Amino acid sequence: MKKISLNSFLCLLLLFVIVLSAHAQTQALPQLGLSSIQEVVKAMTLEEKIDLVVGEGWYIPGIPIPGSPKNPSEAQKKVAGASGNTKAIPRLGIPAMIVCDGPAGLQIFNVGKSRAYYGTAWPIGTLLASSWDTALVRRVGIAFGREIKEYGLDLINAPGMNIQRNPLGGRNFEYYSEDPIITGHIAAALINGFQSNGVGNIPKHFFANNQETNRSTLNVIISERAMREIYLKGWQIMIKQSNPWGIMTSYNRVNGPFTAESGELLTGILRKEWGYKGFVETDWYGGQDAPEAQGAGNNLLMPGMPAQKSLILDAVKNGQLDEKIIDRNLEAILNIVIQSPSFKGYKYSDNPPLKENAEISRQAAAEGMVLLKNEGKALPVKPGTTVALFGNNALELIAGGTGSGDVSSMYTVSLADGMFHAGYSLNTNVYASYTNYLATEKAKKPKQNNVTAMAPQMPIPEMSISEDLVWKAADQSAIAIITIGRNAGENNDREVEDDYQLTATELALINSVSGAFHAKNKKVVVILNIGGVIDVMQWRDAVDGILLAWQPGLEGGNSISDIISGKVNPSGKLTATFPARYEDDVSAKNFPGREISDIAKPTLSGKTFDAEVIYEEGIYVGYRYYNTFDVQTAYPFGYGLSYTQFKFSDLKLNARGKGTSVLVKVSITNTGSVAGKEVAELYITAPAIKLDKPSSELKAFAKTKILEP
Numbered sequence: 001m002k003k004i005s006l007n008s009f010l011c012l013l014l015l016f017v018i019v020l021s022a023h024a025q026t027q028a029l030p031q032l033g034l035s036s037i038q039e040v041v042k043a044m045t046l047e048e049k050i051d052l053v054v055g056e057g058w059y060i061p062g063i064p065i066p067g068s069p070k071n072p073s074e075a076q077k078k079v080a081g082a083s084g085n086t087k088a089i090p091r092l093g094i095p096a097m098i099v100c101d102g103p104a105g106l107q108i109f110n111v112g113k114s115r116a117y118y119g120t121a122w123p124i125g126t127l128l129a130s131s132w133d134t135a136l137v138r139r140v141g142i143a144f145g146r147e148i149k150e151y152g153l154d155l156i157n158a159p160g161m162n163i164q165r166n167p168l169g170g171r172n173f174e175y176y177s178e179d180p181i182i183t184g185h186i187a188a189a190l191i192n193g194f195q196s197n198g199v200g201n202i203p204k205h206f207f208a209n210n211q212e213t214n215r216s217t218l219n220v221i222i223s224e225r226a227m228r229e230i231y232l233k234g235w236q237i238m239i240k241q242s243n244p245w246g247i248m249t250s251y252n253r254v255n256g257p258f259t260a261e262s263g264e265l266l267t268g269i270l271r272k273e274w275g276y277k278g279f280v281e282t283d284w285y286g287g288q289d290a291p292e293a294q295g296a297g298n299n300l301l302m303p304g305m306p307a308q309k310s311l312i313l314d315a316v317k318n319g320q321l322d323e324k325i326i327d328r329n330l331e332a333i334l335n336i337v338i339q340s341p342s343f344k345g346y347k348y349s350d351n352p353p354l355k356e357n358a359e360i361s362r363q364a365a366a367e368g369m370v371l372l373k374n375e376g377k378a379l380p381v382k383p384g385t386t387v388a389l390f391g392n393n394a395l396e397l398i399a400g401g402t403g404s405g406d407v408s409s410m411y412t413v414s415l416a417d418g419m420f421h422a423g424y425s426l427n428t429n430v431y432a433s434y435t436n437y438l439a440t441e442k443a444k445k446p447k448q449n450n451v452t453a454m455a456p457q458m459p460i461p462e463m464s465i466s467e468d469l470v471w472k473a474a475d476q477s478a479i480a481i482i483t484i485g486r487n488a489g490e491n492n493d494r495e496v497e498d499d500y501q502l503t504a505t506e507l508a509l510i511n512s513v514s515g516a517f518h519a520k521n522k523k524v525v526v527i528l529n530i531g532g533v534i535d536v537m538q539w540r541d542a543v544d545g546i547l548l549a550w551q552p553g554l555e556g557g558n559s560i561s562d563i564i565s566g567k568v569n570p571s572g573k574l575t576a577t578f579p580a581r582y583e584d585d586v587s588a589k590n591f592p593g594r595e596i597s598d599i600a601k602p603t604l605s606g607k608t609f610d611a612e613v614i615y616e617e618g619i620y621v622g623y624r625y626y627n628t629f630d631v632q633t634a635y636p637f638g639y640g641l642s643y644t645q646f647k648f649s650d651l652k653l654n655a656r657g658k659g660t661s662v663l664v665k666v667s668i669t670n671t672g673s674v675a676g677k678e679v680a681e682l683y684i685t686a687p688a689i690k691l692d693k694p695s696s697e698l699k700a701f702a703k704t705k706i707l708e709p
């Protein structure tokens, strides 16, 4: 037998002792899920705690982002190109949670990696809300949540819930409405569906982020009443009905403090008054004072920067920030971690049911389109008909908006393709002329990648069409369909000229096509492929039909064709007013506010100036203003036509006692000749005793199933 020396023996003994004590230590260490959250928090070092209340940084492969890690962590490799993640602390059994954007579908930066993520582009928020159908939106939520879960994600920065205060808001497409009641109910429906998968929503941006101009420095001045009745109301309804895992604060200030750093908002209103139990995160790099945000109840600073960690550490060490506050913030995050797929070790497939989801997206899109005009039954049009399809967007559908709301979409179906699938013949001369024009214009543009695509795109200007082509088309085709498209997104609000209003070329196109087709007794229909309200007064009398298709997601061309053919009877209603003139909108004189300093401050998304906006209109936002002050609109809130007619009868109100709810019943009969769905919108007029009141306020709504004639 080989002898071992004393030295070797001592070394072995020491090793044994080290191994034993390390083992004992791991044994004794609390583990998330096995021990209580308080015990886990107690076992954390201060540095670990801070690591968890500040995100791990935004890592996009190949793109250097200031303050972000040089090399990806395990979580950042798991779904490379996601928007952010919380940090893993393996010794305590805490996994990372991964979050992506939102809100109209998954956004992943497919840059510099072997595998690409593509998802379903759902119809934009405004379209979903225009369906007024909470069951449908819930269904979208279920499918959407499943999709992100199958890609290994835990959370999504969605839905967008800001109020469409002004038609020019650059992100209006991400939001639901000018009205808080529909906003709250539609958001809750989406979240309830989405979260039923065991993944979480982070509705955004809480609150008053109703414009993009100077968004990260803007002080929004709002009366307490307007806050409560308009800008907070939707959030309150949504929280009560759906309990999202997280909430994202906005970039702006409200009456002074940043929402991200307002204890009155995040602790007072959100948690104490409304009983919210989830976590709160900042918008990306939002707020200015990391310790202040922590103190206010903003649990998680996203996407997280090392500088924020040092500031929090210093603040705790010098007694400015109580460590107990960090513990409190941490507990709310861990409460969500234990529900997450990452914690549960969910075996995601990386293979969501994309085909099935595309079909749901197609149906949902058709349900939220709004028929604005249909003179002489211009629509529906029988498949088989020869259609002259005008407008760039007939070939280039705008499926959704830009910025973080842009979706890594699998594909988009153009209207031309959709109509072709539905069995229409397209006028080949017109089609060829647009194909050539778009190809030439595209060749002139610099090449896009996923990151530059985040920036607002300059649309290809509408083609100037020759009279000769139009008159020939009027001879050869049975009907003309013209598309008008608009796109907008994060960082910029829209302009009145050439955006809210049509360009001279677009107006010329409508006039020329209408002139030629009407001369031949043929109809002209306009399809609006837009993300926000535009002017219609300058041109609507020239055409027979207008279908507001919004930005309908990846199957858009098929969905629009479903309405054109009558396969789906339109049942969408406006959730935003179309004013007669932009200036008629009461917020127009206070949009986008004024700059109060001319010193430009750099932000990640460009320069910003200290600015303020006063919500002088108070509660009179959208229809609350138009109806109360008798201001004519082009199309009012709640408006939308159908291919059939409905009769409302037997309205019954049943109060269950003073001060309790009232049950309202009404019978709806389809009195026309085709099947369809109808929306019941319940408005009330409250007596103006102590306060002035809007002449009408939406209180409840419901959508019928398909009603046969």
Ligand code: BGC
Binding pocket: 083, 101, 102, 157, 204, 283, 284, 404, 490
């Ligand atoms: C947007 C958020 C988005 C976040 C992450 C921010 O610029 O305002 O809506 O969720 O970026 O992409």
